[in-house]
Amino acid sequence: MKNLVLFVFAFFLFAAISHGQKFYTKNGKIEFDATSGSSPEKIEGINRNAICVIDTKSGAIQFSVLMKGFAFERSLMEEHFNENYVESNKFPKAEFKGTITNNTTVNYLTNGTYKVNVIGKLTIHGETKDVAADGTMITQEGKINASADFKILLSDFNISIPGLVADKVSKTARISISCQLEPLKN
Amino acid sequence: MKKKKIILYILFSFLIIIGAATIYIYKEYNRSHKDTANLNADYSITATGLIKEFEIDEKSSNTKYWDKVLLVDGIVKEIVRDDKGFYTVALGDTSSLSAVRCNIDSIHSKEAASVKKGNSIAVKGICTGFNTDELLGSDVILVRSVINKK
Numbered sequence: 001m002k003n004l005v006l007f008v009f010a011f012f013l014f015a016a017i018s019h020g021q022k023f024y025t026k027n028g029k030i031e032f033d034a035t036s037g038s039s040p041e042k043i044e045g046i047n048r049n050a051i052c053v054i055d056t057k058s059g060a061i062q063f064s065v066l067m068k069g070f071a072f073e074r075s076l077m078e079e080h081f082n083e084n085y086v087e088s089n090k091f092p093k094a095e096f097k098g099t100i101t102n103n104t105t106v107n108y109l110t111n112g113t114y115k116v117n118v119i120g121k122l123t124i125h126g127e128t129k130d131v132a133a134d135g136t137m138i139t140q141e142g143k144i145n146a147s148a149d150f151k152i153l154l155s156d157f158n159i160s161i162p163g164l165v166a167d168k169v170s171k172t173a174r175i176s177i178s179c180q181l182e183p184l185k186n
Numbered sequence: 187m188k189k190k191k192i193i194l195y196i197l198f199s200f201l202i203i204i205g206a207a208t209i210y211i212y213k214e215y216n217r218s219h220k221d222t223a224n225l226n227a228d229y230s231i232t233a234t235g236l237i238k239e240f241e242i243d244e245k246s247s248n249t250k251y252w253d254k255v256l257l258v259d260g261i262v263k264e265i266v267r268d269d270k271g272f273y274t275v276a277l278g279d280t281s282s283l284s285a286v287r288c289n290i291d292s293i294h295s296k297e298a299a300s301v302k303k304g305n306s307i308a309v310k311g312i313c314t315g316f317n318t319d320e321l322l323g324s325d326v327i328l329v330r331s332v333i334n335k336k
Binding site for chain 1: 214215216217218219248252253266268269272274276287289314315316317318319321322325327329330
């Protein structure tokens, strides 16, 4: 009886995954840290409402996030981020469209941990640049836990750091992504 | 003698100005976010009405609602608690993919914990815009939200 239940559960899980092929979240976490080495305070923001979709068949992966949704500890930092750096009224969204280059090595149907390589185009502040990142995917009970870490050069995205805060704000920003994706039911 | 007095007077004034400026800069620099619970709503609207406004004209809705305090009424479609204990409440019509997604301020997590799917509630939060997605439906996002007590 136990086996039968397990079998039925596994069958439905398999059916859902193989049919769905797409995984998604609307609560993806994106953190960025532009604290320079000499800064006494952290320059970091977090956004908990990133949309992420992964197509397990093609390995296509995309993100979309509202710039105004980055939360900073200090109000002033948040205002400067939006008004002076990323100009979020002019460029409200950041996007990433890419592919998992080693998608065939990931078995989405069984539990496991996989190292993945992602390449694609990142758009921030109206500028689009090619980026590459290493990430980890943990597939568990029909869900995916995806995380990645990479660095971007702020000048690549036409974001300039005024001289006055150059000792606090780093020229590069570390971006960390963490998402729990669920199968998309069509 | 008179000259000395004037100089002293000027120096003293300068000190006061510098002192005041320092206090102002220090306060401004360390200014933290206001608790949304204590803010008055700029707009009071239903979740479906808000989504519709953004769907019709995202640009003018952005200008109207960005950074404003919204009080949104709606049915809870989904409530998610992440691994760090942060709550997100999605309000809207269950037959539609779109929603008003409200990030609950961590200092108000407690009130969110008792919210159930299907509840009719009002959430007060700060609007950060409209995240569109053809496949998943489009969402109006509110941050630093609180469950409004009726």
